Amino acid sequence: MVGYKFCEKLRSQSREIELIVYGEEPRPAYDRVRLSNYFSGATAEDLLLAPASWYVENDIQLFTGELVTEIDRQNKKIKTHSGKTDHYDYLVVATGSGAFGPVLDGVERHGVFVYRTIEDLNQIIGYGKQIKKAAVLGGGLLGLEAAKALLDLGLETHVVEFAQRLMPRQIDEAGSVVLAYRLSQLGLTIHTGKSAKKIAGNGKIEALEFADGSALSVEMLVISAGIRPRDELAKSCGLEVHERGGILVDNYLRTNDEHIFAIGEVAVHNDMVYGLIAPGYDMADIVVKHLLDDSSRQFIGFDMSTKLKLIGVDVGSFGDPFGETPGSIPIAFQDKRNGVYKRINISEDGKYLLGGILIGDASQYNLFHQMMVNKIPLPSQPETLIIGLQGKAEEGAGVKSLPGTAQICSCENVSKGDLVFQVTEKGVTSIDELKKNTKACTGCGGCTPMVNDILKFTLESLGHRIKKRLCEHFDYSRQELYDIIKVRGFKSFDGLLDAYGKGDGCEICKPVVASLLASIWNELIVKQDTIQDTNDRFLANIQRGGTYSVVPRIAGGEITPAKLMAIGRIAQKYNLYTKITGGQRIDMFGARVDQLPEIWEELIDEGFESGHAYGKALRTIKSCVGSTWCRYGVQDAVSFAIFIEDRYKGLRAPHKIKGAVSGCIRECAEAQSKDFGVIATEKGWNLFVCGNGGSRPQHAKLFVTDVDSNTCIKLIDRFLMFYIKTADPLTRTATWLNKMEGGLEYLRDVIVNDSLGIGEELEREMKELIAHYHCEWKKVVEDPELRSKFKHFINAEDTDETLEFTDLRGQKMPVDWNRK
Amino acid sequence: MMEKVTNSSDVRVWYKAARAQDFPQDGGACVKVKNMQIAVFNFSRRNEWYACQNLCPHKMQMALSRGMIGSLEGEPKVACPFHKKNFSLRSGECLNAEEEKISIFPVKVEDGFVYIGFTE
Numbered sequence: 001m002v003g004y005k006f007c008e009k010l011r012s013q014s015r016e017i018e019l020i021v022y023g024e025e026p027r028p029a030y031d032r033v034r035l036s037n038y039f040s041g042a043t044a045e046d047l048l049l050a051p052a053s054w055y056v057e058n059d060i061q062l063f064t065g066e067l068v069t070e071i072d073r074q075n076k077k078i079k080t081h082s083g084k085t086d087h088y089d090y091l092v093v094a095t096g097s098g099a100f101g102p103v104l105d106g107v108e109r110h111g112v113f114v115y116r117t118i119e120d121l122n123q124i125i126g127y128g129k130q131i132k133k134a135a136v137l138g139g140g141l142l143g144l145e146a147a148k149a150l151l152d153l154g155l156e157t158h159v160v161e162f163a164q165r166l167m168p169r170q171i172d173e174a175g176s177v178v179l180a181y182r183l184s185q186l187g188l189t190i191h192t193g194k195s196a197k198k199i200a201g202n203g204k205i206e207a208l209e210f211a212d213g214s215a216l217s218v219e220m221l222v223i224s225a226g227i228r229p230r231d232e233l234a235k236s237c238g239l240e241v242h243e244r245g246g247i248l249v250d251n252y253l254r255t256n257d258e259h260i261f262a263i264g265e266v267a268v269h270n271d272m273v274y275g276l277i278a279p280g281y282d283m284a285d286i287v288v289k290h291l292l293d294d295s296s297r298q299f300i301g302f303d304m305s306t307k308l309k310l311i312g313v314d315v316g317s318f319g320d321p322f323g324e325t326p327g328s329i330p331i332a333f334q335d336k337r338n339g340v341y342k343r344i345n346i347s348e349d350g351k352y353l354l355g356g357i358l359i360g361d362a363s364q365y366n367l368f369h370q371m372m373v374n375k376i377p378l379p380s381q382p383e384t385l386i387i388g389l390q391g392k393a394e395e396g397a398g399v400k401s402l403p404g405t406a407q408i409c410s411c412e413n414v415s416k417g418d419l420v421f422q423v424t425e426k427g428v429t430s431i432d433e434l435k436k437n438t439k440a441c442t443g444c445g446g447c448t449p450m451v452n453d454i455l456k457f458t459l460e461s462l463g464h465r466i467k468k469r470l471c472e473h474f475d476y477s478r479q480e481l482y483d484i485i486k487v488r489g490f491k492s493f494d495g496l497l498d499a500y501g502k503g504d505g506c507e508i509c510k511p512v513v514a515s516l517l518a519s520i521w522n523e524l525i526v527k528q529d530t531i532q533d534t535n536d537r538f539l540a541n542i543q544r545g546g547t548y549s550v551v552p553r554i555a556g557g558e559i560t561p562a563k564l565m566a567i568g569r570i571a572q573k574y575n576l577y578t579k580i581t582g583g584q585r586i587d588m589f590g591a592r593v594d595q596l597p598e599i600w601e602e603l604i605d606e607g608f609e610s611g612h613a614y615g616k617a618l619r620t621i622k623s624c625v626g627s628t629w630c631r632y633g634v635q636d637a638v639s640f641a642i643f644i645e646d647r648y649k650g651l652r653a654p655h656k657i658k659g660a661v662s663g664c665i666r667e668c669a670e671a672q673s674k675d676f677g678v679i680a681t682e683k684g685w686n687l688f689v690c691g692n693g694g695s696r697p698q699h700a701k702l703f704v705t706d707v708d709s710n711t712c713i714k715l716i717d718r719f720l721m722f723y724i725k726t727a728d729p730l731t732r733t734a735t736w737l738n739k740m741e742g743g744l745e746y747l748r749d750v751i752v753n754d755s756l757g758i759g760e761e762l763e764r765e766m767k768e769l770i771a772h773y774h775c776e777w778k779k780v781v782e783d784p785e786l787r788s789k790f791k792h793f794i795n796a797e798d799t800d801e802t803l804e805f806t807d808l809r810g811q812k813m814p815v816d817w818n819r820k
Numbered sequence: 821m822m823e824k825v826t827n828s829s830d831v832r833v834w835y836k837a838a839r840a841q842d843f844p845q846d847g848g849a850c851v852k853v854k855n856m857q858i859a860v861f862n863f864s865r866r867n868e869w870y871a872c873q874n875l876c877p878h879k880m881q882m883a884l885s886r887g888m889i890g891s892l893e894g895e896p897k898v899a900c901p902f903h904k905k906n907f908s909l910r911s912g913e914c915l916n917a918e919e920e921k922i923s924i925f926p927v928k929v930e931d932g933f934v935y936i937g938f939t940e
Binding site: 473503504505506510511530531533544545546789792794795796798 | 837845852863866879882887892896904906
């Protein structure tokens, strides 16, 4: 693993250095930390740190299944077991360690395995199918992992440990008692203080015999009683090794040969072997930098804190877990019944956390670890950290108080500041992006909850700022501006900008204010045409090429043959492209801006009015046939739809609003995908709210059942008014509800149960608003001054000569976008 | 039309466009100059006038005169109505995307008439 990390780090900084890798195992580097996943479904491919193709793509020559057997230091050459030779300028030895067991008589018998490589695992799985009872020799980290694997194979599993306690390097005696108790509840039998002497059996293992004369009958033994550095190569070529094994290295991970480095578990630094991946990765980083002439970093030891889940039991050990620091005072809490043990070691002056052990409940691990690493002062009563109510909420709060320099992911050395930077400056919004950009959580994964918390808090803090300001010109939210405009009576953008804004405004705030003014006063928007968004500017939808579309209102989708023919005649006269819309009306395309008032004049003469297809306004109320004609209809859907559309036509809102009425449960009008939808029942109407179509469709939610028409309208009045007053700019009702605190329950409370006592006010405001309705196109057509705005040139009657059309199925269409 | 910013000092011809009162407040209108389309903007709040080509380089549409005007940290700009590409009315540069610069022309108002300056 450390060898792979070296390759990854080298290639991220240099493509020039030729890189060749020789590996003994038959596959590329894989994740030994998650090896036990192999027993619960992960394949060997899943465990690969990078596929073979990654090496090819990154110009790395990888030779698997090639054991290097000789190093010729004088000539800088290596030789493998197959006779292959190669040469080097620099050599990095990352051969790791192999499983090592005590000297046992009978270890050659069948059914005895080690727990290290995927090949080992395959053998264990194979043999495990034939037997029922197995034991693991070694109660340390790896041994307990192996025990889990055997449990997953369905075997009766025993754990034998030489020391008096489990995980002797990470936890103390009291912790081990609790851990052993937890593990026994999960099916493991634990034997501590047992020194294995002999493997007995006829050809295959039948029992494990101990120094005290006792024996344990087993059919399979997995030895995980320690690791030994794979330093054979070093010894054979004269590199200095530690007396207990391992290649000696200096702070730059150099051996006594300046051209050879050693990293990972094979290296010994200051008498220590580092068996965790975080220090190994750190070593790789230092060597890469050193090779690139950057000697700024040195290896001076590493924090061996660790948190893991063993067979469903959380275990954390950090800092100085045994209180060996002079002056250290322990505070411990042992609850064997619930399987929880917490120990913290505090400094003599009571100010700082030196280390600790957590078993059964390690939810505070990240917090404690950070407190230790960053020397965050302890509370005046430190015992409250482990005794008393500590919940997840506390941990979250802890993350907020950490400084930016706090190291969150130790495997990849990622700080809180690094993570916050990604969110605030790089626009990262998901944990996956964070992982990709910083590599946090990709090592041991222990920091994941903390990284999630930081992501959440940072996004929330940004969200607050965004909601507040419309843009650089207004320091208020839409809701605040609604109240300001209403209360202070502003009727123009300029008036509001003078009093509450700064600068000139822009294409973000102008339409929002325009929408607010329309939602509050419902005055003619054409009078303030230059603050309107594109389509509202000319009361028509702009199309490719610069012409516009015309959509007269056809309430409820019902039209007479005479009116149909009128539309047909007008469309033909002006040579417009016609199409029927999803909102059950007719759209006419290709009108030049100067033609718009003429076309609308003719439409108004025929009894039509504006359909507001161009506005952030009410669009249509779709209907199905209903009880008038349909054999299934239980209520008159069309009449109700027409009534509703006529009531709210012209209403402007934070975004477009669409409704529908279905005459029975078959729902042919698709009311459940509308901002508000009504479905007939035998007794009346069911009202649904906050559905949306679009790129992320969401169904409407059932709001009330079996209400009569009057009640239905009253509730829709309140609902729409509440939406208009409180939603953010350009937010559809679905998004508005999704972001609402309290969600549907709260909304129902406010609208149906009138929990805020504003129901009457909302209804009154809606009545006032709709009383102001006027067809804006009619107003334009009747006013020569407003009509004069509809021209392409201000100084000529000419039309835009760049307009060009072509034919499609007998109707016109604009020519393609111009290619540059 | 070459993308360039014409300075007042380089003007050889001042084209009489229309009366100032014909133009909208804090908005734009399109002026026909020979066979060119020029967008002219009346920043009434600032009492300033700007002009640029009517063609938006994004999708080559004659539409800039119909865009909303405003400012970005004080820099006067117009947002194309089609896709809201922002262009500075001082430098012609696109402020929120990678698009070509647009041509900018000087504007003066004399005796209630709006004039656009050209180098030829």
